[in-house]
Amino acid sequence: MDIFHSIRSVLAPPHRAGLPFIAGGLVLIVLGLIFAGWLAWIGVILTLFCLYFFRDPDRVPPPRADALVAPADGLITRVDLAIPPPELGLPATPLPRIAIFLSVLDVHVNRIPMAGTITRIAYRHGTFVNAADKDSDNNERNALALRLDNGAEIAIVQIAGLIARRILCDVHEGDHVATGARFGIIRFGSRTDVYLPPGTLPLVTIGQRAIGGETVLANIAATPFGIPPAADIPTTPPPGL
Numbered sequence: 685m686d687i688f689h690s691i692r693s694v695l696a697p698p699h700r701a702g703l704p705f706i707a708g709g710l711v712l713i714v715l716g717l718i719f720a721g722w723l724a725w726i727g728v729i730l731t732l733f734c735l736y737f738f739r740d741p742d743r744v745p746p747p748r749a750d751a752l753v754a755p756a757d758g759l760i761t762r763v764d765l766a767i768p769p770p771e772l773g774l775p776a777t778p779l780p781r782i783a784i785f786l787s788v789l790d791v792h793v794n795r796i797p798m799a800g801t802i803t804r805i806a807y808r809h810g811t812f813v814n815a816a817d818k819d820s821d822n823n824e825r826n827a828l829a830l831r832l833d834n835g836a837e838i839a840i841v842q843i844a845g846l847i848a849r850r851i852l853c854d855v856h857e858g859d860h861v862a863t864g865a866r867f868g869i870i871r872f873g874s875r876t877d878v879y880l881p882p883g884t885l886p887l888v889t890i891g892q893r894a895i896g897g898e899t900v901l902a903n904i905a906a907t908p909f910g911i912p913p914a915a916d917i918p919t920t921p922p923p924g925l
Contacts, residue, residue: 709730737792737872752880754894755797755878756792760891761785765781772827781879782878784876799863836881838878888901
């Protein structure tokens with residue numbers, strides 16, 4: 685079953701953001717067939733890479749109203765406490781944060797962690813360093829504030845990476861969104877962070893891989909009161925990350 689699931693994921697239709705790149709590869713193939721064979725091979729490689737990179741597989745969120753799921757595929761590189769982006773207007777209080785790094789091999793479609801209403805979307809220009817680095821907090825980003833159906837607030841942040849130059853967000857302020865729903869994509873390497881309500885206990889750890897829309901990051905309904913001490917949450921990745 686896992687093999688068939690992987691095959692379906694790889695062969696999934698592309699996200700609309702990849703269509704111009706796929707079309708460019710097809711044009712190169714046609715031009716290569718007319719003028720130069722080597723150009724056609726470049727077009728084939730480009731087309732296949734874009735079909736893979738922009739793949740948009742369906743995901744099935746867990747059938748639990750209290751489950752907050754991963755907003756993206758990738759490697760969890762941070763589980764710490766951090767102040768959410770100031771442009772969202774949320775209280776400047778450290779919140780549990782989970783950062784997911786997306787390599788060029790991961791699915792880059794972003795998904796809503798939990799059902800709620802988009803209360804604010806704020807885009808901020810910045811740098812373009814490796815999204816796994818500590819300095820990437822200053823990278824170009826798009827931040828969303830989401831008021832969950834139970835009244836709690838979370839933040840989701842799309843962060844551009846070293847070669848990423850385009851963040852796409854398909855939702856608008858005031859939209860009510862479902863758990864696991866697609867809300868955007870970041871082109872070519874990036875990071876997606878989620879800031880949890882105060883006191884939330886993360887159910888994942890640094891070095892774990894997440895599947896967007898399916899991996900449960902936290903149980904919101906079972907959240908204890910108060911923010912856990914910083915010492916209870918690892919703040920630095922293990923060697924090699």
